[in-house]
Amino acid sequence: MPIVKYPRAREPLWCEWDRKAQKCGLRHTVYAVNGDRYTGEWLDNLKHGKGTQVWKRTGAIYSGDWKFGKRDGYGSYSIPDPVTKEYKRVYTGWWKNDKKCGYGMTFYPGGEHYEGEWSGGQRSGWGRMYYQDGSIYEGQWLQDQPGGLGMLLLSNENRYEGNWKDGKKHGPGKFFYLDKGQLFEGIWAADIPKCGILIDFGRDEAPAPTQYPIPKIELADPDGVLAEAQAMFDDSQDE
Known part of the structure; x- marks a missing residue:
């Protein structure tokens, strides 16, 4: 067939x-x-x-x-x-x-710019931000704001080193007032220093030192008093 x-x-x-x-x-x-x-x-x-x-x-x-x-x-x-x-x-x-x-670099209006890590379109991780007023923040970021450990260097060379939360100084930190020759070390909450110790630091080299040195602390147990106050305000360990 x-x-x-x-x-x-x-x-x-x-x-x-x-x-x-x-x-x-x-x-x-x-x-x-x-x-x-x-x-x-x-x-x-x-x-x-x-x-x-x-x-x-x-x-x-x-x-x-x-x-x-x-x-x-x-x-x-x-x-x-x-x-x-x-x-x-x-x-x-x-x-x-x-x-x-x-990793990426962003340029904002007014001359500000950021270089560092991003996640989901937001600054997140480690990065450095250059602000219009001449100050620089370098450290950790979370949800587009400083969060974690970081340093803010002001245009007059004063600086803050310590913890941040929601873009504000929060938790243990140190503020170096190099223009006055002083150092504040303590606890911050939402950009406000709550407790700590202010001492002379590089006073002889400071361009505008205070008129008188800071007097010596006469407390019997200054470290114990500070530790108790810090425990009251420091909530950074609970986050």
Whole structure:
């Protein structure tokens, strides 16, 4: 009995068109309905690899790594200056799932900038912040604020070293008043010193020392008194 060969069924034209429309691997420029533009690599119709996105409404530009449609890897984000129209860097560093994550540097209005670790789009981990008034904070961050151990160096060289919580001095710490030649060591709560000891420290080299030295403490047990007061205010061990 002869073998009958039937013609192979041809796939619908829309399947072929859809397959050809799939952007995969190669670089393409695609415009969104709202005018946004992406030029770069694709995978299964998603931004994936190296690419540049331009947002029409704000003029902002991101150039760097993408993963399945989201910023992921290393990249930089810039915005145009409203007056000069020149582009200014806002963030350069690592991203994950479309948010700042890992080490990166951010530039704020007024000349302030931060360099350090990020998590979920917030400053988190170890980092250094340069403020507009000339002061510098270096230490631990939590939920976009100083939290943990850190040092705040003021523009006049005075500095605080110790614990922080919610962006404020909180817990054991030392404040060096180098302009006066004094040192305060004690416990802080929400930026307010609650108890501690104030002593002369480098008074002879201080540019504006106090008129008289701090008198000697005459308590029978000054360390015991301080320890008792510190235990009353120090809640940093319970967190």
